[in-house]
Amino acid sequence: MRRALSPFKTLFLFIALLCSMNLSAQKVTNSGRDFWLGFTEVVDRATADFYLNVSSRDTTSVTVSIPGTGFTLTQLIVPDTVFTFSLPAFDAAIEGSDTIIHKAIHVVSDSDVVVYAVNYHLFRHEASLVLPTPALGTRYRAITQKSEFANLGTTDRLRESEFIIVTGVDSVTVDITPANDAKNGRDSGITFQVTVPPESIYALQADSVQDDLSGTLIEGVDPNKGFAVFSGNEWSTVVCTPTLDPLYEQMFPTNTWGKEYIVLSTPDVDKDYVRVMADEDNTFLLRNDSLVDTLMAGEWFSDTLGVMDSATLYSSNKRIGVGFFMVTRSTSCDRTLDTDPSMIILNPNEQMFLDSITFFATDPPGITMTHYIHVITRTIDKDSIWLDDTLQTGFTVFKYDTNYSYLSREVQVGSHTLQTGGCGFNAYALGRASAVSYAYAAGVQLNDLDNTVEFENVSTGSDTICITDSVRFNPGIAGTPISFLWNFSDGDQFNVQRPVKKFDTSGVFFYSLITEYACFSDTLLDTIFITETPEVDLGPDTLLCSGPPLILDSENPGMLRFWNTGDTSQTLTLNEGGTFTVVVSNLVCFDRDTITVEIPQIGADFNYLKTNQDRPDICTGEDV
Structure with a gap:
């Protein structure tokens, strides 16, 4: 079986005027029963607190283990509460670059749960949503933050841009192409290969102060072996100075990146930082419909949002990834001392299909934080959003694209449920206090936006298609389709999801697939090549x-x-x-x-x- 890839393929998404959401169980979200993760290196690793916040809508048994150290802990979790699994620093903290570390963390449960990884110490707090194993991909680009020299106590040394690769039950071989120089002689732009054993972490850090690993390409050799990638910085400022925090966030596979993102600013801070990453050459980037840059693969556009940027649209002709950063507290740089560096990987508008999520808001020990939830939805659905059984009002229609509306709402400490009766939403959780903050995606859906069609020879199961062979086509789908319409350039039409077709001549055949959903219409254009078959007659x-x-x-x-x-x-x-x-x-x-x-x-x-x-x-x- 192979994927039909061609330069003729174009993906169009048309948002319908009326819709009702009914996504199938096939969707991939951050809810699951099996997770693999790890923590990047932090500056105070020996004294830091590492923990996992886990919640579920069902009563379920959850086990957290670190096979490489022998740590294990099982807990029965009751619905709509958050249980915190504390992990000893000896078991969870890592150190080093270009090295294998046997500290991958495994979470398994009897029912679906959501998992958030947190590291905390004194006046710093950072968290990341954790993706379940089915959501892991095989191709990533790291989004991090610059390296810099910084002082902690009496130690003034390089604090590195970094990322880690985390494996599950299988060993994984990856090709890594650093965007800048990394430690141990891993030079910028020179691809090298690493095999990461099962249940392990491979860590890589930048080499010097001018090196930033953002844009590094990480590709698995075996397309059937997924792995996790977490990026960030050991200890970093963001835009303002002087205080620093670790940055930490799970990366999303590049095939889930989209072409359109709406970014909401942090309430009452009036300054945020955005990094927009290109995955392909000649990516034309627009900010609020104005062209601001042309990016090559692995390059990024930096943007600082100000007091007038409550909501900002980034769009492009090719897929992009977007990282959002809360800035360092500084009254001379931003508006309040109640903030500090934190990082989120955003979800594109093309993935706006979440219909219900559970998220948490917690205060670190001895600190009272202000917590928020950002919600972005289609304007036709703004009167269908519920937070903890309360219908939400006060949405603002986005002026650069009135098809979308947004809301920032303060929430209290505890577990919360966000739901819609419409087509879906994107949501982000944030918290801030004096010199401490956190930010993470409150929930995600990660459809494969490459959205290619797989095809196979019915007789052999291979990707070799000859004249008169029967070919089965199998499209990727985003939810629950209403109808399918296939059109082939030889005149054949089909109205089924997985048609079987024969071709009587060789050559290139064009085809289109229009998939109708409740909320949108998805049109895919592609080609298939039929190889000439010899004809023998003795x-x-x-x-x-x-x-x-x-x-x-x-x-x-x-x-x-x-x-x-x-x-x-x-x-x-x-x-x-x-x-x-x-x-x-x-x-x-x-x-x-x-x-x-x-x-x-x-x-x-x-x-x-x-x-x-x-x-x-x-x-x-x-x-x-």
Whole structure:
């Protein structure tokens, strides 16, 4: 089986005027029963607190383990509460670059749960949503923050841009192309390969103060072995100075990136930082519909949002990833001391299909924080959003695209449920206090926005398609489709999800698929190449009488052929009888034929029957 990829493919999303949401259980969200994660290096690793906040809508048993250290803890969780699993720093903290560390963390549960990873110490607090194993991908780009020299106590040293790769039950081989120089001689732009054992972490950090690992490409060699990537910074300022915090967030696979993002500012701070990452060359980036940059693969656009930027639209012609950063507290730089660095990876508008999520708001020990939830939804759904059984009002229609509306709402400490009766939403949780903050995606849905069609040969299951082969097409879907319409350039049409079709000639065939959902229409244009198939005809079985030899011709000049006699020539000269078979191949498709040649015995008796029974004689040229 293969994916049909071509330069002719274009993806269009049309938002319908009216809709009602009904996504299927096939959707991939941050809710699940199996998770693998790890923590990036933090400046105060030996004294830091590492913990997981886990919640569920059902009573369920949850086990957290670190196989490499032997740590394990099981807890029964009751619905709509948050249980905190505390992890010893000895088991969870990591140190080093270009090294394998056996501290991958495993979470398993009997029912679906949501998991958030938190690291905390004194006046710093950072959290990340954790993706379940089915949501993990095989291709990522790191979004981090610059390296810098900084002082902690009496130690002034480099605080690095960094990322980690986390494996589950399988070892994973990855190709890494650093965007800038990394430690241990891993040079910018030079791809190197690492095999990460099962249940382990591979860590990589920037080499010097001018090095930022944002844009680093991380690709798995085996497309069937997913892995997790977490990025951030050991200890960093963001925009303002002087205080620093670690940054930490799970990366989303690049095939889930979109082309349109709405970014909401942190309430009452009036300054935020945004980093927009390109995955492909010649990415044209627009900010509020105005072209601001043309990016090559792995390059990013930096933007600082101010007091007038309550909501900002970033859009492009190709997929992009967007990181949102809360800034360092500074009365001379931003408006309040109640903030500090934190980081979120945002979800694109194309993934706006969440219909219900549970998220949490917690205060660190001894600190009272102000907590918020950001909600972005389609304008037609703004009167269908519920928070903890309360219908939400006060949405603002986005002026740069009135199809969308947004809301920032302060919430209290505890577990919260956000739901919609419409087509879906994106949501982000934030918290801030004096010199401390956190930010994370409150929930995500991660559909494969490459949205390619898989096809296979029905007979062989392979991706080799020849003339007259039966081909089964299987599209990627985002939710619960209402209808399908396939159109092929040879005139065939189908109204089923997985049509089976034969092609009578070779060449390139164009096709389109229009998938209707409750909330939008998805149109995919693509091509399939059908390889020319040899045609072999040795003729009917025959007799070889005395006279010239019989010459069998397999035709199809220029192709490979294999006779059962061992010959490989186009023709076979016969002076004796037998059964002869030839296979002709163009290295992709083949055909075969068999002929039986008999030699009659000399003087053998035989009977005949006249074709014309009305006359007793036999004339020359008459059939018998």
